[in-house]
Amino acid sequence: ELKVEQNPLFLSMQEGKNYTIYCNYSTTSDRLYWYRQDPGKSLESLFVLLSNGAVKQEGRLMASLDTKARLSTLHITAAVHDLSATYFCAVEEEYGNKLVFGAGTILRVKS
Amino acid sequence: EAQVTQNPRYLITVTGKKLTVTCSQNMNHEYMSWYRQDPGLGLRQIYYSMNVEVTDKGDVPEGYKVSRKEKRNFPLILESPSPNQTSLYFCASSPYLGSGTTYEQYFGPGTRLTVT
Numbered sequence: 001e002l003k004v005e006q007n008p009l010f011l012s013m014q015e016g017k018n019y020t021i022y023c024n025y026s027t028t029s030d031r032l033y034w035y036r037q038d039p040g041k042s043l044e045s046l047f048v049l050l051s052n053g054a055v056k057q058e059g060r061l062m063a064s065l066d067t068k069a070r071l072s073t074l075h076i077t078a079a080v081h082d083l084s085a086t087y088f089c090a091v092e093e094e095y096g097n098k099l100v101f102g103a104g105t106i107l108r109v110k111s
Numbered sequence: 112e113a114q115v116t117q118n119p120r121y122l123i124t125v126t127g128k129k130l131t132v133t134c135s136q137n138m139n140h141e142y143m144s145w146y147r148q149d150p151g152l153g154l155r156q157i158y159y160s161m162n163v164e165v166t167d168k169g170d171v172p173e174g175y176k177v178s179r180k181e182k183r184n185f186p187l188i189l190e191s192p193s194p195n196q197t198s199l200y201f202c203a204s205s206p207y208l209g210s211g212t213t214y215e216q217y218f219g220p221g222t223r224l225t226v227t
Contacts, residue, residue, distance in 0.1 A: 004153075006153075009151075041220075042218045042221050043201065045216075045217070048214070048215045097142075097159060097161060097167070100170075101153040101155070102153055103151055
């Protein structure tokens with residue numbers, strides 16, 4: 001059974017600092033997604049990672065996927081307040097047609 | 112505008128009173144799915160559908176039913192709601208690429224359900 005673990009679950013950052021959110025999963029998969037959710041809102045797709053070694057960057061966020069280690073990272077560079085949100089990783093079950101989400105990381109950027 | 116819509120957005124109901132939450136997408140996506148979101152648990156999949164008349168259970172299907180009679184619609188039915196089904200519900204859709212793979216999912220705005 002596919003299980004997805006994110007850590008940390010809560011992250012309080014100072015503006016301008018760097019940090020990384022980790023997403024580990026338990027069974028083989030090479031399709032992983034990162035989503036952002038603002039309070040009271042729906043989920044917005046950030047990154048789609050479809051193969052081992054995939055790296056995607058958008059602004060101050062960079063996501064990578066290591067399928068051998070079953071690990072994805074979301075790196076935040078020089079955090080700004082606008083990045084405050086909850087971030088979810090989601091892993092697609094291989095041949096299972098299902099998407100399993102991590103518990104989410106609540107990110108708060110303090111000025 | 113490409114979108115997934117859900118109705119109602121907010122619903123307060125009583126135990127045992129049947130309800131339906133509608134979901135519709137205008138992107139011609141084959142794959143549709145329902146999730147519930149609870150604090151500290153992330154999103155958990157309730158049911159999904161890979162195409163018309165093809166549905167399957169997700170991780171938490173108990174107490175829910177779905178149907179997929181048309182490609183664009185995927186309603187979620189609670190035959191006899193209970194307080195433990197109080198949650199935030201999201202519908203999502205995506206293209207289906209074959210061989211058991213989909214692509215990024217597009218989420219609806221959410222339906223906040225309270226069962227008293």
